[in-house]
Amino acid sequence: MSLISLKKVTKRFEVKNDTILAVDQVDFTVEEGEIFGIVGYSGAGKSTLLRLLNGLEETTEGRLTVNQQEIAHLKAKELRQFRKDIGMIFQHFNLLWSRTVLENIMLPLELAKVPADKRCERAEELLHLVGLDGRGSAYPGQLSGGQKQRVGIARALANHPKILLCDEATSALDPQTTDEVLQLLKQINQDLGVTIVLITHEMHVIRKICHKVAVMEEGKIVEQGNVMEVFSHPKEEVTKRFVQQETFPEVVEENTLDYFSKNYTQGKIAQLTFRGEKSKHPILSQVIKEFDVDISVIQGQIQEINHSSFGTLIVELTGEEEEIRAALNKFILEGVGVEVVGDE
Amino acid sequence: MNNKGIKATYFDFSNLDAEKFKTATQETLMMTIVSMVFVIVLGLLLGLILYSLAKSNKKSSSFFYSVVSILSNIFRSIPFIILILLLIPFTKALLGTFLGAKAAIPALVISATPFYARLVEIAFREVDEGVLEAADGMGASKLEIVWKILLAESRPALISGITVTTITMIGFTAMAGAVGGGGLGQLAYYQGYMQGDLTTTLFATILILVIVFIIQWIGDLLVTRVDKR
Numbered sequence: 287m288s289l290i291s292l293k294k295v296t297k298r299f300e301v302k303n304d305t306i307l308a309v310d311q312v313d314f315t316v317e318e319g320e321i322f323g324i325v326g327y328s329g330a331g332k333s334t335l336l337r338l339l340n341g342l343e344e345t346t347e348g349r350l351t352v353n354q355q356e357i358a359h360l361k362a363k364e365l366r367q368f369r370k371d372i373g374m375i376f377q378h379f380n381l382l383w384s385r386t387v388l389e390n391i392m393l394p395l396e397l398a399k400v401p402a403d404k405r406c407e408r409a410e411e412l413l414h415l416v417g418l419d420g421r422g423s424a425y426p427g428q429l430s431g432g433q434k435q436r437v438g439i440a441r442a443l444a445n446h447p448k449i450l451l452c453d454e455a456t457s458a459l460d461p462q463t464t465d466e467v468l469q470l471l472k473q474i475n476q477d478l479g480v481t482i483v484l485i486t487h488e489m490h491v492i493r494k495i496c497h498k499v500a501v502m503e504e505g506k507i508v509e510q511g512n513v514m515e516v517f518s519h520p521k522e523e524v525t526k527r528f529v530q531q532e533t534f535p536e537v538v539e540e541n542t543l544d545y546f547s548k549n550y551t552q553g554k555i556a557q558l559t560f561r562g563e564k565s566k567h568p569i570l571s572q573v574i575k576e577f578d579v580d581i582s583v584i585q586g587q588i589q590e591i592n593h594s595s596f597g598t599l600i601v602e603l604t605g606e607e608e609e610i611r612a613a614l615n616k617f618i619l620e621g622v623g624v625e626v627v628g629d630e
Numbered sequence: 631m632n633n634k635g636i637k638a639t640y641f642d643f644s645n646l647d648a649e650k651f652k653t654a655t656q657e658t659l660m661m662t663i664v665s666m667v668f669v670i671v672l673g674l675l676l677g678l679i680l681y682s683l684a685k686s687n688k689k690s691s692s693f694f695y696s697v698v699s700i701l702s703n704i705f706r707s708i709p710f711i712i713l714i715l716l717l718i719p720f721t722k723a724l725l726g727t728f729l730g731a732k733a734a735i736p737a738l739v740i741s742a743t744p745f746y747a748r749l750v751e752i753a754f755r756e757v758d759e760g761v762l763e764a765a766d767g768m769g770a771s772k773l774e775i776v777w778k779i780l781l782a783e784s785r786p787a788l789i790s791g792i793t794v795t796t797i798t799m800i801g802f803t804a805m806a807g808a809v810g811g812g813g814l815g816q817l818a819y820y821q822g823y824m825q826g827d828l829t830t831t832l833f834a835t836i837l838i839l840v841i842v843f844i845i846q847w848i849g850d851l852l853v854t855r856v857d858k859r
Binding site (some may be wrong): 365370372378384396474 | 760778783785791858
């Protein structure tokens with residue numbers, strides 16, 4: 287059974303004379319041990335959706351089970367108990383400024399009635415886990431953003447939760463710190479087996495650590511699946527926009543290719559598209575060795591998405607016509623997308 | 631008044647009675663401290679009620695909020711000297727007398743509690759929503775949220791509120807003195823003004839100022855101590 291499962295989950299807010307549909311008939315499941323990313327622009331409803339998962343918001347319609355419990359059926363006290371098995375981290379960290387780092391990490395333990403000596407021991411352990419040894423007596427006000435989020439992560443993990451919810455956890459951090467925090471989350475997922483559900487508006491975050499992704503727009507999930515699949519074959523307009531934002535900072539336009547073919551008259555211009563697994567092999571050098579052609583890269587953009595490469599290269603192939611044809615065939619056989627300029 | 635001249639009026643030490651000053655100071659401090667204990671406890675409660683009612687989105691809550699809010703505004707707005715007079719029968723029924731330092735306490739508490747409750751409400755409102763949500767997400771109960779989050783995170787504002795209220799309270803005790811409430815106010819008024827001994831009035835004033843400064847100093851010190859932002 288899936289750890290988290292949503293069936294036609296809907297959330298409406300009644301405000302004055304208006305109804306706002308924040309989450310609209312959402313279906314998805316998250317398996318144990320997964321990192322599940324929900325990506326969408328602000329106002330798409332991802333924040334509300336995330337809060338349904340630990341009952342901070344109540345569902346209006348639909349079935350939502352987490353950890354084999356249907357949240358809507360929980361009484362107030364059971365809900366509080368249930369929440370102790372789910373950690374949550376936030377964009378603005380939400381630490382208590384009045385408590386030291388160690389005391390912040392101990393808060394959920396106090397709430398779970400863990401004895402005082404055990405609390406301290408566990409907090410020190412967590413401090414080590416997130417790489418903040420020795421900073422236990424500092425106050426959050428004395429820490430950098432990245433360090434604060436590490437404290438937030440330590441606090442969220444205090445009661446050994448099965449699930450960690452991340453609410454735009456890296457959106458307030460600079461790129462360098464973002465990657466460090468993402469690395470830590472990945473490590474927590476791998477080492478502790480904690481299932482992670484995160485929401486973000488940055489494709490970068492999805493690309494870096496998520497196994498599965500759901501794209502959200504106007505309360506609906508418009509597309510979901512493995513990150514690689516969604517990335518290589520985006521169907522919806524909004525998904526394409528996200529994919530472009532990350533993978534193709536420069537979209538290769540038809541006239542750009544024409545420009546290249548006019549300026550590189552020596553050989554043939556081709557656009558090679560790499561989609562994952564295949565591109566781990568050194569295909570370019572294989573082709574050069576096997577066929578009597580020269581290949582020079584004119585322009586390219588290759589990115590790593592969850593261990594596989596994805597992107598495009600524009601190359602110029604020079605050599606005998608026959609050899610070039612054979613080389614291009616080889617690319618196609620290896621699963622690389624080939625588009626030759628001026629070839630109808 | 632008399633015609634002794636300015637210098638002789640304010641600096642005639644012949645009538646200064648150290649013993650009287652000691653008693654009066656003790657009375658003022660007693661009135662202030664005892665009243666403040668009540669004001670802090672009741673003010674925190676009332677402030678919490680106001681805060682919770684304002685936050686809740688039930689229809690009945692906004693009605694009760696208005697009721698509590700209007701009542702506390704009324705008591706806050708009645709000039710203190712009039713409030714004491716109004717409360718004389720109440721004080722008599724409660725304590726058997728309306729004279730002396732002890733008798734001033736009910737009026738002091740009733741007048742200062744709504745004032746402090748407002749400051750408490752504002753202090754609670756300034757606690758970061760995100761931190762409250764985080765605690766909620768950790769499965770904290772309402773009581774735990776009040777104890778561990780609200781009170782802890784609003785400490786500087788609560789303390790500076792106590793400082794302000796205490797200083798206002800000392801002003802009130804002086805007024806209470808004028809209608810038989812004892813303390814430095816009474817000394818300044820009866821011994822000083824009524825009997826033409828302005829040196830005593832001046833000294834009583836200086837003592838009150840010293841007390842106020844000390845309270846302000848302690849309050850500021852505590853705020854910088856607890857504020858780790």
